[in-house]
Amino acid sequence: MVRLAFVGAGQMAEALAKGFIAKKVVPSSHINAFDISDARRRVFREELKATVHDSNDSAVASSDVAILAVKPQYLSATAQTVTPASWENKLVLSIAAGVTIDTLKSLLPASARVVRIMPNTPCLVGESASAIATSEEATSEDEELVRRLFATVGTTISVDEGLIDAVTGLSGSGPAYIFLMIEALSDGGVRSGLPRGVATKLAAQTVMGAAKMVLETGKHPGELKDMVTSPAGTTIAGIAALEEHGARAAFIDAVTKATQRSKELSKL
Numbered sequence: 058m059v060r061l062a063f064v065g066a067g068q069m070a071e072a073l074a075k076g077f078i079a080k081k082v083v084p085s086s087h088i089n090a091f092d093i094s095d096a097r098r099r100v101f102r103e104e105l106k107a108t109v110h111d112s113n114d115s116a117v118a119s120s121d122v123a124i125l126a127v128k129p130q131y132l133s134a135t136a137q138t139v140t141p142a143s144w145e146n147k148l149v150l151s152i153a154a155g156v157t158i159d160t161l162k163s164l165l166p167a168s169a170r171v172v173r174i175m176p177n178t179p180c181l182v183g184e185s186a187s188a189i190a191t192s193e194e195a196t197s198e199d200e201e202l203v204r205r206l207f208a209t210v211g212t213t214i215s216v217d218e219g220l221i222d223a224v225t226g227l228s229g230s231g232p233a234y235i236f237l238m239i240e241a242l243s244d245g246g247v248r249s250g251l252p253r254g255v256a257t258k259l260a261a262q263t264v265m266g267a268a269k270m271v272l273e274t275g276k277h278p279g280e281l282k283d284m285v286t287s288p289a290g291t292t293i294a295g296i297a298a299l300e301e302h303g304a305r306a307a308f309i310d311a312v313t314k315a316t317q318r319s320k321e322l323s324k325l
């Protein structure tokens with residue numbers, strides 16, 4: 058079974074590690090980690106029962122596959138905390154927004170094989186959307202291993218690296234847009250008289266049900282929207298309000314701006 062190292066044990070590393078452990082694809086005993094924060098090391102040691110090391114170097118040296126899970130701004134300095142000998146022949150996965158395969162390769166010995174992945178936090182509940190872009194050096198076995206690993210925590214898709222910034226703007230950041238939307242729908246329910254707990258539950262279940270209908274029926278979202286919308290009914294009144302407030306443009310702009318920010322991060 059593959060031994061994993063998390064270089065950086067923050068929110069995303071925790072979501073992935075918990076997902077892998079829950080799906081029994083990597084046991085706690087095969088998860089190595091280091092983080093500069095005591096608090097984060099404690100979470101990995103006490104909650105995840107992972108092996109927490111006293112350096113990135115030791116965590117990587119003890120593993121077959123390393124996952125770079127620090128913020129993009131710290132990635133270069135962090136990669137240098139691992140000796141070239143420990144990186145040798147490793148499969149190195151980076152989940153960092155904006156950091157290109159070329160940049161990653163420049164930080165590692167030539168024998169390291171790089172794969173870029175953009176997952177999202179629903180990996181915690183087995184519903185991540187992960188896009189995978191491989192370097193030329195990564196073998197088909199590497200790609201298969203990464204796909205199998207991330208498929209246990211959700212859906213995977215292979216893309217050219219040129220599309221990873223757009224993936225980041227849509228599905229990498231996307232859960233936050235949907236959480237905001239659920240919160241706002243719940244507020245609407247509360248304003249209309251529902252208790253908060255009931256409103257949030259109905260809002261979240263509605264988002265999940267609608268998403269499942271798109272994925273499982275294969276129908277265009279517009280057609281599904283029309284199926285809800287009775288002439289002179291309640292839904293068209295709600296849709297008209299959303300259009301008046303520019304909801305559609307707001308979502309398009311959110312993805313566009315987040316994609317631009319991902320591109321900016323690649324230039325830092």
Ligand SMILES: NC(=O)C1=CN([C@@H]2O[C@H](COP(=O)(O)OP(=O)(O)OC[C@H]3O[C@@H](n4cnc5c(N)ncnc54)[C@H](O)[C@@H]3O)[C@@H](O)[C@H]2O)C=CC1
Pocket residue numbers: 064065066067068069070091092093094097113126127128129131134135138152153154175176177178229230
């Ligand atoms: N949060 C999300 O939803 C997603 C995040 N990402 C990417 O995942 C990466 C991590 O993001 P988050 O988990 O949200 O950030 P985070 O801030 O929760 O985690 C980063 C961790 O790295 C640690 N760290 C900093 N320097 C270090 C060093 N030299 N050695 C070891 N650990 C060090 C920090 O203490 C922190 O715990 C980022 O590159 C981000 O672009 C990708 C997809 C989704």
Ligand SMILES: O=C(O)[C@@H]1CCC=N1
Pocket residue numbers: 154225229230
């Ligand atoms: O906000 C961020 O930069 C990271 C990348 C994708 C989701 N969170």
